[in-house]
Amino acid sequence: MTKLLSKPISINSLGPKRACQVTAYEVDGLIFVFPGNPEHADGRTPKGVGSKSDARYKTRQLNREVACHYTFMHENLFDMNHQFLHRSLMGTIKATCLGRRQGEDWCEVDYTFTRTGGGQSLGEAAILNVVRSAEASINADLMTIRTGYPYQNLKVWVNGGEPVLDVWLGYTPLDRDQRTNRTFGYLSVKKPKFPGLIHAAWPFITWFTEGIFTQDKQIVEQEQMAHDAQGGDWNNEVFPAVRDLRAMLLRCGVAMDAVTGSPLSKAE
Numbered sequence: 668m669t670k671l672l673s674k675p676i677s678i679n680s681l682g683p684k685r686a687c688q689v690t691a692y693e694v695d696g697l698i699f700v701f702p703g704n705p706e707h708a709d710g711r712t713p714k715g716v717g718s719k720s721d722a723r724y725k726t727r728q729l730n731r732e733v734a735c736h737y738t739f740m741h742e743n744l745f746d747m748n749h750q751f752l753h754r755s756l757m758g759t760i761k762a763t764c765l766g767r768r769q770g771e772d773w774c775e776v777d778y779t780f781t782r783t784g785g786g787q788s789l790g791e792a793a794i795l796n797v798v799r800s801a802e803a804s805i806n807a808d809l810m811t812i813r814t815g816y817p818y819q820n821l822k823v824w825v826n827g828g829e830p831v832l833d834v835w836l837g838y839t840p841l842d843r844d845q846r847t848n849r850t851f852g853y854l855s856v857k858k859p860k861f862p863g864l865i866h867a868a869w870p871f872i873t874w875f876t877e878g879i880f881t882q883d884k885q886i887v888e889q890e891q892m893a894h895d896a897q898g899g900d901w902n903n904e905v906f907p908a909v910r911d912l913r914a915m916l917l918r919c920g921v922a923m924d925a926v927t928g929s930p931l932s933k934a935e
Contacts, residue, residue: 695719697851713818717835718855724833725865726855727873733884735891737838737848738916743887744819744836745812745912747778752886756878758785765809767908773815774915776908779808790875793868794832795825796859814912816919831857846891
């Protein structure tokens, strides 16, 4: 649900604090402030943030500070080929890209997964509402990740129907050089048919998802440190989905900062 808020908000724009009239919206418990032309505010405000307001889902809020440029966050979620990073929590998983789509200010990629080693954790089983043996190596799951600039959304389906997992994320730069960001959003899990079962499973879901986020946070912060140490990104990206994403982020992002020379997108 989107609700318009209209009142002066105190801001600090590299100078003394001053009050100004901005357009602000409340969307599913999050406040979005649009400081630009009010005529464009409606088109820039998300109409919903995942499945937060859907009673069929149980939702936990995500809110953490990450020491990297926001584009590293987009790439980390978009590129599921890094599943080896999570092998301690999920076993060995192979991601297969099924297809990709893109537009001027959005892009999507689809994956399915095969478990090639290890077993399924209780948290993963609770999210998918499916228990699989180690021998069940071929899954029919579908994951779609969409970057609709500047937000991201991840959904997972098991054997069709409604998504069993719906994650909505936003990334707000926190410093002038954009080397830290506030990652926020909602993680929603579809409730099973038996009432109360999701609440019993919630501690396992929380433990599992926090473990995934912690490992992702560590790797993107190391990527930022390597980027800064090398003075840029010297890798030759070959994965088409990430190349689509980088091109879209460049189209939608702001150009090089004229004062500091800091890039507002790492894919220069």
